[in-house]
Each structure stands twice: as C-alpha cells, then as structure tokens.
Amino acid sequence: DAMWIIVPAAGRGERMGSDIPKQYVMLGEQCMLQHTLSRLLPVPDVDGIVVTLSENDDHWPMVEAGADERVHTTIGGATRADSVLAGLRYVLDRAAPSSWVLVHDAARPLVSLSDIRRLVDTVYNSGAIGGILATPVQDTLKSADEYCCIECTVSRNQLWQAQTPQMFRAGELLEALETSRHGEVSGIPVTDESSAMENLGHEPQLVEALQPNLKVTRPADLLVARLLLTHFAD
Numbered sequence: 001d002a003m004w005i006i007v008p009a010a011g012r013g014e015r016m017g018s019d020i021p022k023q024y025v026m027l028g029e030q031c032m033l034q035h036t037l038s039r040l041l042p043v044p045d046v047d048g049i050v051v052t053l054s055e056n057d058d059h060w061p062m063v064e065a066g067a068d069e070r071v072h073t074t075i076g077g078a079t080r081a082d083s084v085l086a087g088l089r090y091v092l093d094r095a096a097p098s099s100w101v102l103v104h105d106a107a108r109p110l111v112s113l114s115d116i117r118r119l120v121d122t123v124y125n126s127g128a129i130g131g132i133l134a135t136p137v138q139d140t141l142k143s144a145d146e147y148c149c150i151e152c153t154v155s156r157n158q159l160w161q162a163q164t165p166q167m168f169r170a171g172e173l174l175e176a177l178e179t180s181r182h183g184e185v186s187g188i189p190v191t192d193e194s195s196a197m198e199n200l201g202h203e204p205q206l207v208e209a210l211q212p213n214l215k216v217t218r219p220a221d222l223l224v225a226r227l228l229l230t231h232f233a234d
C-alpha cells in the first residue's frame with residue numbers, strides 16, 4: 001500500500017505571540033517547518049508529503065526553495081481538523097483509500113525517525129486499525145471544580161498523552177473525520193485523528209515515543225526546541 005504524510009501547517013500560532021506563524025519561526029538555521037519536513041523525508045517508502053497552508057501564507061516560498069519533489073501543498077481550513085481533511089482529499093485524489101497516511105503537526109519539529117519507524121512497524125505487525133505516538137503521563141493529575149478546588153487525584157495508570165504522527169488508512173480516516181465533523185457522534189471533542197477513529201468504535205494502537213517529540217506552542221517551547229535540536233540531530 002502507498003504511504004503519504006499530511007502536515008497541517010495552516011495555523012496562526014496565536015499562543016506564540018509572534019508576528020509570524022510559529023511554523024516559520026527560526027530554530028537555528030532553519031524554520032520549524034523545514035526541520036519538521038527534514039525529519040519526515042527520510043521515512044522509508046513515502047510517496048508524498050502534503051503540507052496544508054493557510055490561504056494568505058507568504059512564508060512558504062522560503063521552505064519550498066529547498067524542498068524535495070515529493071513535497072506537495074494544498075490550502076488548509078479554519079481548524080486543524082479541516083486542514084487535515086483538505087490534506088486527505090488531496091491524497092485521495094492521487095492514491096487509493098487503502099493507502100496509509102501519517103498525520104504529523106508542523107509544530108512537532110523534533111520527532112525522530114526511529115520512533116516513526118517503530119510506529120509504522122507496530123501498526124503493520126499488529127494488524128491494528130492504525131496507531132499513534134504517545135507518552136505516558138508523568139505528572140500527578142488533579143480533577144477540580146469550577147473554582148479550581150481539587151476534588152480528587154486521578155490515577156495516571158493507563159493515561160497517555162497523544163502526539164503525532166497518527167497513522168491510519170486514508171479512506172477510513174476520511175470517514176471518521178467527516179462523521180465527527182458533522183456532529184453525528186456525541187462525546188469527547190475530536191482534537192486529533194485518533195479520537196475521530198475512537199468515536200467510530202475503533203481501538204488504535206499506542207506506540208511510546210522514546211525520543212523527545214515536543215509540541216511547540218508557547219514562547220518557552222522555542223527555547224527548549226532549539227536546545228533539543230542541537231542534541232537530537234535525528
């Protein structure tokens with residue numbers, strides 16, 4: 001089966017408070033999106049990478065100049081889920097519904113090739129519907145009321161923080177995202193691909209990320225990402 005990667009990069013990164021969208025902030029000599037793409041291009045057997053951009057993106061040409069011919073672009077949407085849907089439709093115009101897609105946020109520039117390979121191998125070998133990189137929760141968790149008074153401590157056994165990439169078959173993911181989008185499924189908000197699949201009753205596989213896979217959201221994350229990039233070259 002074919003394999004494509006979708007990189008949602010149409011966000012404005014408002015929590016970053018910078019004048020340019022966070023995926024274009026420089027981390028050393030390259031911007032965040034260039035780092036992210038350079039982590040994804042060596043993944044074996046990738047047919048194409050679709051980057052979803054916002055409509056008025058003037059920064060992409062700087063990335064495109066050095067990009068591989070397997071990198072494509074399409075216009076994203078108002079939410080992350082809409083951007084992923086736009087990327088999926090682009091893929092499905094070019095590849096069969098049984099093709100695998102890895103959805104990976106532009107805002108995770110540190111993802112390691114070894115973790116991605118384990119994700120792909122585990123999904124292939126387990127026969128699971130798909131899978132995601134994730135990390136076990138480290139902090140003690142509290143449940144609070146509306147006044148921030150602690151009601152109880154929540155056991156963190158069996159709790160994981162979802163990361164990306166998230167790997168599913170293109171046709172099945174399209175069905176799941178479209179179903180969730182039309183609000184036909186009640187329950188927990190759909191903030192990643194896996195939750196849309198879970199809403200349809202599927203049980204995606206968790207694969208522990210063993211290397212840092214920081215999501216860059218706030219200004220302090222940029223400092224950490226710059227430092228980590230100098231220590232984790234791959």
Ligand code: C5P
Nearest residue numbers: 008009010011077078079080083106107
């Ligand atoms: O804002 P947040 O960090 O959660 O966004 C995650 C990823 O989704 C980022 O790479 C961002 O560029 C992308 N995104 C998108 N389209 C949107 C909003 C976010 O592609 N409308």
